[in-house]
Amino acid sequence: MDCDVLIVGGGVAGLSLAWRLSPSRSVVLVEAEGSLAYHTSSRSARQMQPSYGPAAIQELTRRSIAMVEGISERLPAPIMVPRAMLTLGTETEVAALVAANANLESLTHSETMERSPDLRPETFEASALDGTAMEVDVPALLEFYRRQAIGTGAMVLTGAPVTAVEVVASEPAGGTDAEGAGAEDLPTRFHVTAGRHSITAGTVVDAAGAWADVVAAQFGARPRGLQPHRRSVAIVSTEHPVDPSGPMVEPADESFYYRPDGTHLLISPCESVPAEPGDAQVVDEDIAELIHRIGEVTTVGITGVERSWTGLRTQPADGLPVVGFDADVPNLFWLAGQGGYGIQTSAALATLAAGLLTGTLPDDDGWLAGALSPQRAGLG
Ligand SMILES: Cc1cc2nc3c(=O)[nH]c(=O)nc-3n(C[C@H](O)[C@H](O)[C@H](O)COP(=O)(O)OP(=O)(O)OC[C@H]3O[C@@H](n4cnc5c(N)ncnc54)[C@H](O)[C@@H]3O)c2cc1C
Known part of the structure; x- marks a missing residue:
């Protein structure tokens, strides 16, 4: 042909x-x-996060969100929903993030707790909110x-x-x-x-x-x-019900993230391990360590892993x-x-x-x- x-x-x-x-x-x-x-x-x-990545990526993301909104309107059901992004840190870390990124607004400690009541209050000082972030039905x-x-x-x-x-x-x-x-x-x-x-x-x-x-x-x-780098995600069940409309949460050092996935939680250890091209597989210890870490910063109480997967993020x-x-x-x-x-x-x-x-x-x-x-x- x-x-x-x-x-x-x-x-x-x-x-x-x-x-x-x-x-x-x-x-x-x-x-x-x-x-x-x-x-x-x-x-x-x-996720589609306009505050994520270098300037060229942020520009392409803003444009893509507008285009996917247009696509979504032509389909029988929406394929994109708001999913705010909370980045936790010290007052200094949050001030630096907000100064560098127009999509971020600074939240006080109490405003952060209102947005995400499952957080353990002693584990952070403040947060930066990206209220323009979206979740897309891939x-x-x-x-x-x-x-x-x-x-x-x-x-x-x-x-x-x-x-x-x-x-x-x-x-x-x-x-x-x-x-x-x-x-x-x-x-x-x-x-x-x-x-x-x-x-x-x-x-x-x-x-x-x-x-x-x-x-x-x-x-x-x-x-x-x-270079491909592996990164994993798991869907976990929790002791306390998760608010399905709650934000995605990550620390300022981007060492993990979690967000509601329906009534479950989607979690990622944010590992970035060089790998060969191939069918990437989960390393169970990465998920186990992350479950422990999320237990230290939240009260959700992870009770089990429903499923998990790994993919390759490839970049120069x-x-x-x-x-x-x-x-x-x-x-x-x-x-x-x-x-x-x-x-x-x-x-x-x-x-x-x-x-x-x-x-x-x-x-x-x-x-x-x-x-x-x-x-x-x-x-x-
Ligand atoms: C855990 C994780 C979370 C992520 N979260 C996000 C997110 O929230 N938001 C976001 O924007 N991005 C996210 N990404 C990144 C995003 O998934 C990737 O950037 C994107 O999927 C890459 O798409 P691709 O089409 O380039 O690669 P692929 O989807 O891998 O497609 C490449 C295809 O090429 C095929 N191929 C290879 N060799 C040949 C050949 N010789 N002949 C024919 N076909 C071939 C392969 O089989 C493969 O299907 C995430 C990635 C991971 C791993």
Whole structure:
């Protein structure tokens, strides 16, 4: 089969780009696993936090929240709900956070206790509140991206790992022309074997998450130092009922977080341990230590683990995504390195990537494209 753009990877990055690109380009998306979003994209904490991350991420998150709000309004049920974020610390830590971030407001000790009555009052002095943070129904968002992409002509193939790549020159329409221009002067195309499929594409997008450097190497590109780090989440039951509308809570050193998940609690030890690309698994001790820690700072009384999972947050050394054309391999495009921000930036990042791919990026977004460029200093 033949297409304008082949997207490698069926997580949130690949699916959101297919949504943005398929109205104007013929798109094929290939996913190695038997189902979409098998890896990191189905293992997140489902948060969209405008106060989280460096400036480029915060901008993309604000834009994405506005876009997902628009998506949500078109669906039968809302897919995003407010989930305020409380960061606990000393008076000094909180003052520093609030000074650095316009989305944060300072709460006194008693205001914090009103917001989160399960806290042990002696374990913190003050908090910073991000009242603009949201929780998103990730399966519903992914399904929206998939359905829209297919509805505008994209082909989405699962069980289709890219295993072989051949770079070929396009056939000149009428052979070599009178002035001697031959196949070597025409744009290259990629012949890709993905599972049982043979695909020819003018452009390839590397949206392979933890495997992004591996896939780039298959196409002849140099790696960008995209390092996966494992992080876990558990859903736990509690002795005292949890207020389902309560905030997400984390200490200023970001060493763990928890938030209501219905009447249960979602908890994360926030570990960031380098790992190989693969099917990441929970280390039970991480969860056990965290349960002990949450017992020290709250009165919720965790009684058991309902389920737990681990995913890989993949990013380069400077912590920013890698988005744009590769300077050395013509028509290879990167959409990788989203780290812990891949859900909350997906709608706007896919829009930015589609703008770069189609040559329609607004001038005002040049700074974002520069900040995320695969050619920026310090990568690899
Ligand atoms: C515990 C945890 C909590 C998180 N919480 C949040 C959060 O609250 N908010 C947020 O914004 N982000 C969060 N994240 C980060 C977010 O989940 C990721 O940034 C995002 O899912 C990355 O998406 P992706 O599409 O790049 O990667 P993936 O979802 O991993 O998709 C990449 C896909 O490429 C496929 N692939 C690889 N090689 C090939 C090949 N050769 N051929 C074909 N396909 C291939 C893989 O099978 C995979 O499905 C969290 C992550 C973790 C682990």
